[in-house]
Amino acid sequence: MGQPNLLHYRPWRGEFQEPLLGVWPVARVGLRMMFRWWPFWVIYGLGMMIFLFFFFGQYFLAWADTQVTEANVQLGGFGRYDPHDLFRILRHALKLTGNGETYRNFFWYQSYIILVILALAGSMIVGNDIRHGSMAFYLSKPISRWHYLLGKCLAAGVFINMVTTLPALVLFVEFGFLDGWDYVRESAHLCFGILGYGLVLTVTFSLLIVAVASWMKTTVPIIMTWATVFLFPKLVASMLVDGLQFHPRLRLIDLWNDAYLVGNWLLDVPPDRIPPWPQPAWYEAGGVLVVLCAACLVALVLRIQAVEIVK
């Protein structure tokens, strides 16, 4: 280290902004960490393949429907069928009709991607800050502990919406282009349903991952906790309700299913079209998620208050 050169030290003459605006830089750092981690792009690519299946599946069926000119076609040895009927059946079977079930299914598949990436990247968003003593850096600034937590949840939230809400809205627009203005007008409530479902996933999953990562810090314990929270209750609930025929309310222990039920309600999917049947009421599932979020907040407050800023 040579002679430091402070001859040209200049004071800064600008104006400071509100501490609330410090939330976005905190979130941006979390996202930057994720984006610089190559496995993220592999798993994210997988998620985009699901999106492309929906996108091009719908596009292909709509395009193929317009290409058929014959009234009936011979389908092997099964007789002659109207190809328009065949495409309609296929669209219904694949749930590519642009109704609530289409978006519900899309969110369902994308949730797997979210769970995997958040489990792997949780330590990068929050755990590293506690492990490497970065909290002293953040909390010695004018931002409060709540701004810090909000920033971290925002990072997780941006990622969740990148995988779910934004692609779902693109699908909605695509259906609008393919089916015409009537679809947009008649299905406007689905647009709000998509936003609502995205919000439910954002709030629940971001709070949960930040809470888990702040306590577990490193990747392996985070994955183990994550699996325990999401996979184990799912198996137990399925065994109790589907296998042993206990009351369907026991499915409420399955947090993934709880978010799914609330999402179905937001997307206006009739209860009898929600597999696996029977299911508890959506508001009961919503109540469980509210309790979960409250528990995460309490855990976060305890964790953050316990951090030594000055050692």
Place this chain on the structure above:
Amino acid sequence: MASAVTTSRSVQRPAALIELDRVSRFYGSNRALHEVSLTLQPGRIGLLGPNGAGKSTLLKILLGLLPPSSGSGRLLGYDLASAGGTLRRAIGYMPEAGALVPGLTGSEYVALAGELYGMPRKQALRRAHEVLSYLELEDARYRRLEEYSTGMKQRLKLGQALVHDPPVLLLDEPTSGLDPAGREAMLRLLLSLGRDHGKSVLLCTHLLGDVERVCDTVVILHHGQVLKQGGVAELRTTRQDRYRLQIQGDPHTFLHELRLEGVKVLQDNGHGGLRVAVPEGWTTRAFFTLADNSGVVLRGLQRDDEDLEELFHRVLAENGKDGAV
């Protein structure tokens, strides 16, 4: 865009930098600080004390991260208990350990600090590059923090504390882990910031040499109480009877002659460096006469006033405390 909150220039500079009035802090039944009352003027201040003295608790209180259990205090006129974020905006804090964000580059890290202090993004980035250049880290600014050496990390942490040009720098063991050259450079930098650029520096350390090199005021804490505070020069005892000598040649005859004259040799480093206590009525001319008689050359002669380490141990001893730092 958000409304402007305050500017670095608009911070009102009161007469006192820090005013503490009977500040106490308890952790459960453990007393970390006991009725600490201090008034410190802007300048370069050393906060000295052994482990467990209450330095860290005092830092937390000064940062507005921990409210006092009793008593009140102000830093730059901001109330410590209630100012919170506003108070931290006026302070550049350099933590001792950790405090880095792995994965970021040097410039991203310093710019992030600027944004968290409330600087607009573009200005924070520009200022980050400026500060890193001042600290001679311009060549390393695009490298990730994991690749920085200990000395570079320390300078980087100073950079994030300086980015918003605060009037007060609160530094926790800034020379920790540095080699002698790095330590010297860091101390020179801190001295320059305090002396040439008008920053008030509160240096929290257990290295007495750092305080002696940089600070003009010292506060000695022990068991949560202030044992002594004041200017380093005022607190150090001026000793009329002590001298440091540097001689060239065979010292044996010279030492013998000194003892015959009633001079006590307190320390002999074996390389011609001596610390001596002289009897009453001694004149410095006598050293030259004795050196001449003994065939040695007297190359250095200066009065041996009390240094900070001696001051520290004396203060602890006067208060019946253990002097281990």
